[in-house]
Amino acid sequence: MHTDNLVTLDRGHLVHPVVNYRSHEQRGVTVLTAGRGAYLQDSSGRELLDAFSGLWCVNTGYGHESIVSAAEEQMRRLPYATGYFHFGSEPAIRLAAKLVELTPASLQRVYFTMGGSDAVDSAIRFIVNYWNAQGKSEKKHFITLERGYHGSSSQGAGLTALPVFHRNFDLPLPNQHRIPSPYPYRNPLGSDPAAIIEASVAALRGKVRELGTDRVAAFFCEPIQGSGGVIVPPKGWLKAMQECCQELGILFVVDEVITGFGRTGPMFACEAEGVTPDLMTLAKGLTAGYAPMGAVMMSEAVYQGIAEGGGAEFPIGHGHTYSAHPVSAAVALEVLRLYEDGLLQNGIALAPRFEAGLRSMLAHPLVGDARSRGFLGALELVADKQSKERFDPSLKLADRLFEAAYGNGIILRAFADNVLGFAPALCYTSNDFDLLFERLERTLNAVLDQPEVRQALR
Ligand SMILES: Cc1ncc(COP(=O)(O)O)c(C=O)c1O
Incomplete structure (x- = not known):
């Protein structure tokens, strides 16, 4: 079925979890079509690096025969x-x-x-x-x-x-x-x-x-x-x-x-x-x-x-x-x-790489905190690093971040109070992490370049 038809049918009938129903009707669904390893594909054929394992669940990665x-x-x-x-x-x-x-x-x-x-x-x-x-x-x-x-x-x-x-x-x-x-x-x-x-x-x-x-x-x-x-x-x-x-x-x-x-x-x-x-x-x-x-x-x-x-x-x-x-x-x-056959070991071996990548983002003007354990981590974005003051909710920073990340080919979780959540699959390689942090930095820069965001920064 053509994607436009799916979007129309979704808008008319499918009730989604934990969204604002009116915003969803307006925005429309993003249809995902395929997955392999740590990567997803959407209905436009775009390839995305999944940094959230679906909803922190696809710990093995996609496509295990x-x-x-x-x-x-x-x-x-x-x-x-x-x-x-x-x-x-x-x-x-x-x-x-x-x-x-x-x-x-x-x-x-x-x-x-x-x-x-x-x-x-x-x-x-x-x-x-x-x-x-x-x-x-x-x-x-x-x-x-x-x-x-x-x-x-x-x-x-x-x-x-x-x-x-x-x-x-x-x-x-x-x-x-x-x-x-x-x-x-x-x-x-x-x-x-x-x-x-x-x-x-x-x-x-x-x-x-x-x-x-x-x-x-x-x-x-x-x-x-x-x-x-x-x-x-x-x-x-x-x-x-x-x-x-x-x-x-x-x-x-x-x-x-x-x-x-x-x-x-x-x-x-x-x-x-x-x-x-x-x-x-x-x-x-x-x-x-x-x-x-x-x-x-x-x-x-x-x-x-x-x-x-x-x-x-x-x-x-x-x-x-x-x-x-x-x-x-x-x-x-x-x-x-599969976990016992090497995936858990990979997660343990690469956790320091993940942690180092998150911590490197602390240098960015938007990032106030980086935290993680294993392959579960977050960046907390603040308007003022000294006072830890949050951005005003009217800025809708989480939506801006999610959209910019998607545009740069990553799926992450953007929580309403400007925490970015990460839960990479245990099959991630060093190259996947290199790509994640390269795309993430580009995303943070793009959001910072938005005049309303720059203005809100203390
Ligand atoms: C800690 C915790 N408990 C319970 C649940 C609910 O699980 P489900 O969404 O499978 O119903 C979740 C889902 O994210 C969770 O994170």
């Missing part, structure tokens, strides 16, 4: 098997065992979902069920970090602490609470790692005290806050939060939907600090975006608590038609094989 074959073979053999009525399929069972082997030792049981939002939603339901089963039915309050993102489900979007996910959605719920983000670049305590960690621990203790220890169910966090602007806490922060949760008797839930599967170096960010959560949510890199799938991992204690509390005659009423989908599971098994 072995993943296609795994899906095709499974589709021919058995395209669907329900997990209801005690049925199952080989790839899903093998995948569950593989994830238990790869994730921290505390996690022994897996429930599969279609993505991250329903993984978070499932985690919330399991936690509520667990505390009720323990006879602690007053434990109903959830604490997250400001700027945290935990998906778009009816309850998960309330754990998400980004205003647009609440506006007109009657969220957050009265049992959903927040503590400040560690945010080293903008932390009022400065950037001293020990002070940042201490402040987060004190804030969590304070919030639990305020709500009542007996009333708090769990603390949810991302090891690195992704959609909140790629906020990288100091090393040791995650471990300190786990220890604090243990001490307070609340469940510690790590949302590794972005940070999992080599994104920050090791298979999971928890691994780097020896963190053993009570529950973990996964998606994205699990199937590298080749098929939809997410997972909630839980400790044996949580699983047994729910199982025992359920009573002998009742099923646990939580399920999805596509839980443990065999095609997604077959894809995930092959994706995991």
